[in-house]
Amino acid sequence: MGLPSVDWLVRPIAPVDEADALALLGERYGVRGGLQALGSQQDRNYRVRTDTADHVLKVTNPAVDPSALRLQCTAIEQLAAALPELRLPKPRPGVDGDPLQWLTADGSKLACLLLDFVPGEPIMDSRYLAPAVVARLGSIAGRVAAGLSTLAAPAVDRPRLWDLRNALTVVETLAPHLRDQIGAQRVLRAARAAHALLEPYAEGLATQLIHGDLTDNNVVCETAPDGRPMPVGVIDFGDLGLGWTVAELAVTCTSVLHHHGAGPASVLPAVRAFHEERPLGDDELEVLWPLVVLRSAVLVVSGQYDVLLDPDNDYASDALEREWTMLEVATSVPAQVMTAQLRHALDRASTRERPAAGARLIPTLPEHVHALDLSVFADALHTGLWQSPNAEHDLVREELSATQGVHTRHGEFRMTRTRVDGKGPAETCALGVELYVTEPLEVRAPWAGTISRDTDRVVTLRQDDGPDLILDGLDTGTLTPGPVEPGQLLGTIADFDGLHVLGVQLSHLTGARPPRFAAPELADGWLRVCPDPTALLLPKTPEHQMSEEELLTRRNDAFATVQEHYYEEPPRIERGWRQYLVDTRARGYLDMLNNVTILGHGHPVLSDAVHRQWQRLNTNSRFHYASVVELSERLAQLLPAELDTVFLVNSGSEAVDLALRLAWATTGRQDVVAVEEAYHGWTYASDAVSTSVADNPGALESRPPWVHTVAAPNSYRGRHRGEEARNYGPEAAARIAALAAEGHAPAAFLCEPYYGNAGGMALPDGYLEQVYAATRAVGGLCIADEVQVGYGRLGTHFWGFEQQGVVPDVVTVAKAMGNGHPLGAVITRREIADAYRTQGYFFSSAGGSPVSSVVGLTVLDIMRDENLQANALEIGGYLKRRLVELGERHPLIGTVHGCGLYLGVEFVRDRMSLEPATEETAAICERLRELGVVMQPTSDRQCVLKIKPPLCLTRDSADVFVAALDDVLTYGW
Incomplete structure (x- = not known):
């Protein structure tokens, strides 16, 4: 095969004897240490390890002009002064004061530089890059371009392989010599089409000295607290030279495209961030995507040609697949479309947005x-x-x-x-x-x-x-x-x-x-x-379509921001159906979070029942009507016989608040014992007994003196773990007895009978039996907060307290009871309910209204008719088994809590120390949303996935969730 003779394109470097390299280090730089070969397409790079510092020895390709190396040193020094926070490979002077030294290999005289080793890791593999990481790449590219903009260009601008001004020449020169001519013709067509779009603007584009290879492989990263690789430094100035400023960004954008899950739109955070540092002109926006296509085309042909010249170059061989991926993604959408998308991203108008005026296509079109x-x-x-x-x-x-x-x-x-x-x-x-x-x-x-x-x-x-x-x-x-x-x-x-x-x-x-x-x-x-x-076709009335961003601004202006929303950039969700949610761009999501809608979203039987009742009557429970009686009877029938009296309220907070007031009225005292790391509501009383610092960072310090706590019975990461978790019950019982001895006998002990806020874990066997006995021994009542765990979600039992083999004195329920409608209940014994008379009367405006009562009845009917508790048991068991299997492959998974469709995957950085992976969990939830799964963290450490989907979840949907989580844990977040 005849090979092109254009010297400036590529020239294989002669093998370098490591003994000669070591001698050079000692004699010319005064450095002694060990060598480790680093990858490169056309140079020889070595990491030099010494007792005091690490360096990189760069033995350059003979095609490189020594003046270019001196220019690299000048550029690094200028950037170091302008961007002191950026890690850079500063050149080390030789013993003669000159950073440039020479080494002879195979008859060739090769220029060398010794550079500071820049600590950090590149992101050259193809793992997923989060928008924040892509934005940081773009920001660094913009800052480097701005920092180099005042550096004088060399007097002689020699042609260079990676200068995108030469891109079409490079492709046309190398493509005919590649083994895969079908692929080579694809590259040629793409390059020529991109060049045709670029050519009208080429003469007017701004030029300056640019790094020229600011890619994922040439930045070093630190691992951020959330586990993401965050770029902090730039290496390898070997492609520094005169070029279009916008080419710096094009090179960076191209390197994003081979990463897992990347598409053309993945570069937008980089473009916005670059623009913030170095504003892009209109012409530069017009050529940016054609330059991305040209850059990827050059990568493909040069990579294949390097392998052709040097079949043993593993660095070049390993890059071939990702180089093809970059080209395929870059050409997967017309460049004109990406240009329009870029303009939209930077809020730039286009001159081609309005159609040409014309007559009607169908003059006889009907009026209506x-x-x-x-x-x-x-x-x-x-x-x-x-x-x-x-x-x-x-x-x-x-x-x-x-x-x-x-x-x-x-x-x-x-x-x-x-x-x-x-x-x-x-x-x-x-x-x-x-x-x-x-x-x-x-x-x-x-x-x-x-x-x-x-x-x-x-x-x-x-x-x-x-x-x-x-x-x-x-x-x-x-x-x-x-x-x-x-x-x-x-x-x-x-x-x-x-x-x-x-x-x-x-x-x-x-x-x-x-x-x-x-x-x-x-x-x-x-x-x-x-x-x-x-x-x-017909007259069209102009209409303003409000963007998601506009609506979010209006929300923040009118809606108290302490009422937070999910996600950094929340999708606008306006439709739900069964276990799915749909945003205004018709993107479908799997809802693995919404424990409120236990039946699923948009249930037609429930909506029809509400509609009928709204048409008929909606008052309040002081009026006499059948539905409030029927709902109260149905609730009581679901509980042990002694729990026979029902209060209807409108929320879980109101239910817990009322339960506490019942205990106070019954016992004549106020002290309450609550479990740490628990959430019970937002009213004064329910907030007072909420001890979760995730919901209120000052919860433990700000609780009133009548609230006393016992340790969270967390058998995974608490004070007692595994078999030792049996100690939680006796310790809590002893704490209650001690309070009574001190004159603070509790009116009530309040606990979720399945430990929800910590991530959905069972209490230690016998825990409630021991604590309930201790509470009753001092005259207190036992309150089971079933707001999250009850109503069949556990699969094995309808109520969480059944799992512990106990009967509480008071049960609170909400959320699932109304499938999203504001509805809750307190169920207790008649004598406890009657004790409230000493406090006056009780009334809840929406609690037990005709509509609310019909909602409650219909939810129970549907749960029975659709066998949803059994589905929670079957699908929940299947889902947990699959999540446990994931834990065998992904060390970030510490354990899987829960049963039925009340599960929690707990992430830890170390399975021995159990250090919570808090930031990683938040980032994982963001990535799951991108993959179409709605998920959020829970627990005081916010390191547990809150898996509480509608009980209509199917096996297919469970598989979708597991596959998405596997994807995130495999390829990154």
Whole structure:
């Protein structure tokens, strides 16, 4: 095979004798130590370990001009002064004061530098990069570009392989010599197309000295508290030289694309961060993505060529797969779309957002054409109808029965195209519209242009200056391709499955047909390239679509921010169905968190029952009606016979507050014993006995003197672990006895009978039996807080206290009882309830109202009819087994707590010390959201995944959750 003779492209470096390198170190730099070879495509790099410090010996390729090495030293010194917080490989002077020294190898005289070793680890493998990490890469690139902007360029600008001004030349020179010519032609086509988009702007782009290779492999990172690799330094200035400033960012962006889960939109945090440090001009935005394509093309051809020259170069060989990945991702979306997306990300207007004006496509279109709502707000898509493959056509047929025409909406994120259960984000954003009519109406050209037939019933009308018009569903009859005039008949709307439907789309893409739908992460770019064609069909009233960011700002302005929201960038959730949630971009999520909606979201039986009752009556429980009686009876029947009297309230906080007041009224005293690390509510009394520092950092210090605590009976990380956890019960019993002896006999002992706030773990066997006995021995009442754990969630038992084999005096319940409706209850014995008379009367406005009572009854009916407790047992058991298996492969998983669908995965940094992985857990939850799973941390250490999904969870959904968690723990967060 003939090889190209362009010397500046590549030249293999001669083998270097390590003895010669050691001699050079001692004689020229006064350094003695051991050598460790480091990878490089074209140089020889060694880590030098000495007793006092580590260095890097760089033996450069003979193609490198020595003046370039001196320039690298100057650049590093300038950046060190401008960016003192950035770790840099500062050059070490030789014994003669010159950092540049020489070594002869195989007859070649090779220039050498000895640099400070920069501590940290690169992120060259293909693990996932979080947006925060990508943003830091972009920020460093911007700061380096700004820091080098004042450094004088060399008098002679020699051509360099990695200078993107030479990218097309490099690709065209090397591609013909590669073994894989099919792949080489793909690279050539991509490079030439990108260069054509770049060329009109090339002469006007800003140039300066740039690092030229500021990639994931050339930054060093420290592990942040959340476990993410956070860049803190820059290494390898071997590609320093004159280049386009925007090329610095393009190189950084390209390196992001090979990482796990990365797509074109993954670079946006880097672009925003670079722009903050060194603002990007309009022309630079126009060329950024073409430069990303060119950079990836150069990587592919140069990497393959390096292996061709030096088959033993493992560094180059190992990079081949990720270099191809970068090119494939870079070319997976048209560059014009990414340019539009970049403009949107930086809030830059585009000159090509408005379609050309034209006449109406269908002059005889009926006056009343109804807009079909297929969004997450569509009332017609309730009860899961959006999951039907025929949902759109079924709705159209229903609408056409009452009107003459129906059209869909441009830019709408259609819930009918939402995917769930781990299938990834769907292409939900409509890039055109469909018109449905009852007869084959004529379609005429809105402007002059050239018509072409793409496929059967699909034609494109092109014009010289303006977007293409694509018509799908046109019966063109005898129309021949070629020029057409405004108003010329193009055909009639064809019949499709009994419907006359015409798809209409505009596109600024040249020579390519856009998709009909776009994924949410690139929708803004696609919508700029494919503007709204609705005005070609009928008058369109301008409407403002409020962004998620605008709504979040309004929330923060009007809604007390102490009422926090989930996630750093919360999706706007406006629809739920069973175990799924859907945001306004029609992204589906698996809800593994919502223990309130025990039946699942949007249950039709419950919504119908509420609707009927609201139409009939809603008052309060002082009136006499049947539903409040029936609900009270049903609740009492679910409990031991002695718990026969019910109070209905509107929340768990109110239930716990009332339970405490009952104890005070019954015993005539106020002291209460509560368990540490527990949460019980937000009213005065329920907050006073809440000891979780996660919910209130000052909980232990601020509780009133009548609240006394006993140790959290945590058998995993508490004072007593494993078999020793049996000591918690006697210790708590002794504490209660001691309080009584001190004159503070408790009115009540309050505890979740399954330890919820800590992550969903069983209490030690016999714990409640011992503590309840001690409490009753001093005249106190035993309160079981079942707000989280009750109502069948445990699978094995309907109530948590049943798992302990005890009967409490008072039971509190809420959350699941109303499936999201504000409903709770306190169930106790008649004499305890009657004791409250000494305090006056009790009343809860919403508690026990007709609507609330019907909600409570219907929830119980559905749980029975759909056998949800049994499902919690079966699916929960299956899910726990799979999570335990994950723990065998991922050391971050310390243990898996819980039973049924009340589980907790506890993350630890070390399984011996049990150091909580708090920051990692928060980051893992963020990554799970990106993968379509809603999850949040719990426990005082916030290191446990709170796994409390609706009880309708399926085995498939359990598998989706486990797969997502496995992905995160395998590839990073």
